[in-house]
Amino acid sequence: MDMDCRASADLIARSLSGNASSQDEDVLRGHLASCGACADLERGLSAAWTLMGRFPAVASRAEAPVVARPFTLGRRVWAAAAAAAAIFVIAAVAYSLRTSPVPASPQAPVARTEPVVPAPEERPASVAVQEPPAAPEKPQPPERVSPVPAVPETKTVAAPEKPSPVPATSEVPERKEPLAKPVRAETRPQEKSVVPAPVPAPAALPVVAFVSRVEGEVQSLLGADRSPVRSGQKLAPGAALETAKGAQVEVLFDDGTRVVLEADSLADSFQAEGGKRLTLKRGLLRARIAKQPAGEPMIFSTSTAEARVLGTRLSLSVTATSTRLEVREGKVRLTRKDDNASVDVSSDHFVVAGKGQSMAPKPIPAKLALYETFDLPRWGGGWLQGGEANLGIRLATENGSLSIKALQKPTQDLGGGKMPSDAAELARKTLQNVNNVASLSRKDWPRSAWLETRQAFAWSNEAPIRIRIRDWNSHHDPDRIVWMALNHGVAGQGLSLERRGDSLQLWVEGGTSPVWKKDAAAPQEWESVELWVSKDQVVLRRNDETLYSGSNPLKIKAAVLSLGTNAKMELAQDEEARFDDVDVFLTTKAELDEVAR
Amino acid sequence: MRTPSSPDEERQKRLRLRAGDPEAFAEFFRQYQPGVLNYVYRLSSGNSPLAEDVSQQVFLNFWTHRNEYDLDKPVTPLLLTMARNAWLNAAKREEYRKTSELKEDGASGIDHHLDRKELEKAIEKSLAALEEPIREVFILSRYHELKYSQIAQMLGISVKTVEARLSRALQDLQKLLKDYL
Numbered sequence: 001m002d003m004d005c006r007a008s009a010d011l012i013a014r015s016l017s018g019n020a021s022s023q024d025e026d027v028l029r030g031h032l033a034s035c036g037a038c039a040d041l042e043r044g045l046s047a048a049w050t051l052m053g054r055f056p057a058v059a060s061r062a063e064a065p066v067v068a069r070p071f072t073l074g075r076r077v078w079a080a081a082a083a084a085a086a087i088f089v090i091a092a093v094a095y096s097l098r099t100s101p102v103p104a105s106p107q108a109p110v111a112r113t114e115p116v117v118p119a120p121e122e123r124p125a126s127v128a129v130q131e132p133p134a135a136p137e138k139p140q141p142p143e144r145v146s147p148v149p150a151v152p153e154t155k156t157v158a159a160p161e162k163p164s165p166v167p168a169t170s171e172v173p174e175r176k177e178p179l180a181k182p183v184r185a186e187t188r189p190q191e192k193s194v195v196p197a198p199v200p201a202p203a204a205l206p207v208v209a210f211v212s213r214v215e216g217e218v219q220s221l222l223g224a225d226r227s228p229v230r231s232g233q234k235l236a237p238g239a240a241l242e243t244a245k246g247a248q249v250e251v252l253f254d255d256g257t258r259v260v261l262e263a264d265s266l267a268d269s270f271q272a273e274g275g276k277r278l279t280l281k282r283g284l285l286r287a288r289i290a291k292q293p294a295g296e297p298m299i300f301s302t303s304t305a306e307a308r309v310l311g312t313r314l315s316l317s318v319t320a321t322s323t324r325l326e327v328r329e330g331k332v333r334l335t336r337k338d339d340n341a342s343v344d345v346s347s348d349h350f351v352v353a354g355k356g357q358s359m360a361p362k363p364i365p366a367k368l369a370l371y372e373t374f375d376l377p378r379w380g381g382g383w384l385q386g387g388e389a390n391l392g393i394r395l396a397t398e399n400g401s402l403s404i405k406a407l408q409k410p411t412q413d414l415g416g417g418k419m420p421s422d423a424a425e426l427a428r429k430t431l432q433n434v435n436n437v438a439s440l441s442r443k444d445w446p447r448s449a450w451l452e453t454r455q456a457f458a459w460s461n462e463a464p465i466r467i468r469i470r471d472w473n474s475h476h477d478p479d480r481i482v483w484m485a486l487n488h489g490v491a492g493q494g495l496s497l498e499r500r501g502d503s504l505q506l507w508v509e510g511g512t513s514p515v516w517k518k519d520a521a522a523p524q525e526w527e528s529v530e531l532w533v534s535k536d537q538v539v540l541r542r543n544d545e546t547l548y549s550g551s552n553p554l555k556i557k558a559a560v561l562s563l564g565t566n567a568k569m570e571l572a573q574d575e576e577a578r579f580d581d582v583d584v585f586l587t588t589k590a591e592l593d594e595v596a597r
Numbered sequence: 598m599r600t601p602s603s604p605d606e607e608r609q610k611r612l613r614l615r616a617g618d619p620e621a622f623a624e625f626f627r628q629y630q631p632g633v634l635n636y637v638y639r640l641s642s643g644n645s646p647l648a649e650d651v652s653q654q655v656f657l658n659f660w661t662h663r664n665e666y667d668l669d670k671p672v673t674p675l676l677l678t679m680a681r682n683a684w685l686n687a688a689k690r691e692e693y694r695k696t697s698e699l700k701e702d703g704a705s706g707i708d709h710h711l712d713r714k715e716l717e718k719a720i721e722k723s724l725a726a727l728e729e730p731i732r733e734v735f736i737l738s739r740y741h742e743l744k745y746s747q748i749a750q751m752l753g754i755s756v757k758t759v760e761a762r763l764s765r766a767l768q769d770l771q772k773l774l775k776d777y778l
Contacts, residue, residue: 013764017738019745047778048771052739055724056717057631058638058645232624 005031008038009045016049207234208272209253216247221268240268243283255290257298262286275299284317289330297333305353308333312347322354334359464534464592466585467561470527484531485509485562487554495554497531497540504529506540508553516540516548532592539596549596611668626656632673632741633680639736640684642725651683658683674747677737681751716777723773727766734759735766 011028014020020028032039211218211233218229221240229241229249241249243265251259253276261267265283275296281303289309292298297308300316305323307316312330316323325334327345335342336353345351349361469484485496491510498505498514502521505514520542532539533552540548613621633655637648658679659666666675724732733752737743738759743751745759752759771778 009764009768010760013767014745014760016767017745017763018742019738019760044771044778045767048767048774049739051716051774051777052720052724052735052770054717055639055720055740057635058648059631232620 005035005038008035008041012042012045016046208237208239208270208276209251209257209259210234211241211249212252212258213248213250215249216263217244218242218247218249219244235270237271237273238268239270240266241270242266253290255292257288257290257292259285259287269301277301280316280318282318284315286313286315288313304337304355306335306337308335322352322357324350324352326350464532464537464587464589466530466532466587466592468528468530468583468585470529470583484529486531486533493554495531495533495538495552497529499529504540504542504547506538506548515553516550518547520547532587532595534589534592537592537596539592541595546595546597608668611672615663615668617663622660629672629676630656633676636677636736636741637680637684639724639740640681640733641688643721647684647687651680651687654683655679673741674743674751677741677743678751681733719774719777723770726773727769731762731766731769734762735770738763 008028008031011020011024011031014024015028028042032042211229211231214229214231219242220227220229220233220235221242222236222238235241235251241251241261243249243261243263245264247263249261251261251270253259253272257276259267259278262284265285266281267278267285268281269277269279271277275292275298277299279301285300287298287300287309289298289312292310294310297310300307300309302316302318302323304318304321305325307314307323307325309332310330312332313328314332315326315328318324323334325332325345327347327349329347331344331346333342333344334351334353336359338355341359343351343359343361345361349363351359351361353359467484467486481498481500483496483498485494487494487509492508494509496507496509498507499520502519504518504520506516507514528541528543530539530541532541536552538548538550538552539546610621610624614625630652634648634652637651638645641647655676659676666672724735727735734748737748737751738745745756745763748754748759749756
């Protein structure tokens with residue numbers, strides 16, 4: 001066990017970088033326990049290691065280099081066309097013939113002369129079989145191809161990098177057709193836009209958007225065709241997406257506009273030409289819309305209303321008889337289809353368009369103290385996947401300061417329904433440095449962990465507050481606890497609301513059993529959970545329904561709000577815990593009394 | 598709930614990539630490009646145009662030579678080696694040599710706090726202040742989690758040297774960052 005102090009630095013480096021054997025670790029720990037100087041060194045080096053983990057990562061503006069023309073869309077378009085008009089079929093077949101090496105048509109038109117990477121041919125035989133014998137020989141005008149294979153998640157439109165074309169190589173694999181020439185020139189990334197293809201080229205349908213994230217069962221409906229959606233898939237005009245219960249899909253347009261279709265929802269008629277549009281048939285979507293070109297608002301339709309958007313964050317939900325629109329940023333015009341009544345909804349307002357209902361926008365209840373959206377990625381992200389970005393979570397805050405924490409809880413398992421006893425200690429530590437973001441390397445990643453954000457705000461007993469979390473967890477997992485808390489970890493002086501598997505529970509921190517508990521099916525749709533707290537009262541609401549109202553067991557004057565998730569299992573890399581929106585409102589006694597009833 | 602892709606799926610993806618599937622390539626690009634980009638970015642002390650160029654080059658090269666790689670070997674060290682070579686070449690031939698000023702703002706941020714910006718600057722500066730051979734080792738270990746042996750192989754140095762450099766790097770960084778620790 002003896003070790004020379006001179007070896008300490010090397011051994012510490014080995015340990016920090018994950019290169020130490022367990023024997024190394026033992027030797028090091030043993031030595032550190034008995035040598036103050038080396039223990040100091042260890043603290044210093046380890047702090048440097050951690051701090052360096054915050055080296056900000058750069059996001060790329062680059063796109064994937066164009067390597068070959070994608071076939072997938074062509075096929076899908078073909079499938080759709082087959083179900084539609086015959087003339088369309090012919091055109092589409094003409095397209096697919098021209099884009100595949102067909103030995104029988106020797107002069108395939110070459111659209112451009114720039115060097116391109118040959119498309120390695122992999123067109124399946126089944127597609128060829130479907131082509132009718134009457135292969136049209138007529139020349140067609142050059143047409144646009146659908147865009148590059150895929151778009152990275154970063155911004156794509158501005159100043160694309162010019163991919164240096166790679167000279168054609170002779171080692172393209174699996175070419176079964178030695179005669180086949182690459183017949184298609186690639187479009188350059190600059191052209192990757194939603195500009196309509198020149199007529200007449202039904203096959204050259206632009207890609208509207210692509211699917212950037214899929215959770216659970218999501219189906220794409222194109223004509224009569226139903227197929228599972230995978231991440232990275234492109235959406236053709238007219239595409240429709242349907243999410244099953246518990247599923248979710250995110251669609252990314254090439255200007256960065258994101259639309260998230262929530263569980264058990266159906267959206268169709270995706271379009272991008274002359275303004276993005278889609279129709280929400282059922283369920284709920286949320287969107288963050290990039291600034292749209294003047295005169296081309298993004299249009300969301302439902303059966304009852306239509307919302308026109310030039311750039312905003314919003315959520316839209318639809319029932320059989322009404323549409324609710326909530327605007328977070330910017331301005332949105334909502335038009336009721338019944339009577340063409342329309343109204344401009346500005347930020348932090350909502351409106352419900354239903355038959356005979358008032359269309360006056362109402363403020364999303366006032367005096368917002370804090371509003372947060374937890375942007376992608378949530379759990380995971382860079383720092384679990386190789387230390388690229390230590391921030392697994394990005395926060396955008398609108399006012400005041402907010403910090404995000406990734407905290408390690410090394411020793412204690414969270415079983416037994418108790419709040420962690422060392423949480424107070426952690427809370428103290430983390431509050432000392434509001435901006436501290438702990439970074440964990442893979443080897444540090446604990447079996448159970450929590451992730452939290454906290455906002456300290458002065459809170460007078462005289463001003464009741466209301467904390468609302470929406471869509472706070474997409475998982476239905478008994479081993480996972482998701483919580484929001486005031487004064488988390490301060491025994492007897494903290495209050496927490498937890499979802500444990502199928503039940504919602506209200507705890508006083510440090511208690512051994514919950515104050516209140518109720519079974520509540522796992523959130524599968526837009527769920528909001530609210531905690532109202534005043535000097536005397538605590539009210540718990542879920543989806544605008546009061547579940548519990550009781551006296552406030554705490555005597556607190558100021559609070560720290562935290563959100564977190566604990567999981568007893570090994571966390572998978574891209575697990576997510578979600579607290580999509582968090583709002584804290586200052587409210588009034590009258591309002592509180594109203595909901596407490 | 599999504600599950601991380603299994604080795605099998607990884608292999609499938611590689612096979613698709615090898616077969617020349619552009620979708621697989623795009624996916625591959627999305628998965629690994631940030632790593633490569635940031636590697637060069639750090640290596641070049643914050644030269645983002647160079648990092649963009651080099652990472653683009655790396656992926657094109659990879660595509661061209663996609664049949665020549667061992668499917669079962671981890672791909673990160675390979676990509677980083679390619680990036681390093683491309684960087685050395687670019688740095689040789691270009692005026693890129695002169696260290697670019699560090700970028701003004703964190704790329705990720707809209708509303709960073711002032712003290713946070715300052716801290717990030719300090720971090721960037723300290724990394725840039727390390728001697729190149731030392732910095733290189735630190736970057737590979739800290740940000741790409743490569744093992745000593747992998748780093749040694751990549752750089753053509755011994756494991757002992759790797760360890761010595763990493764340890765040096767940490768000690769230097771501790772001094773450079775002393776105001777922040």
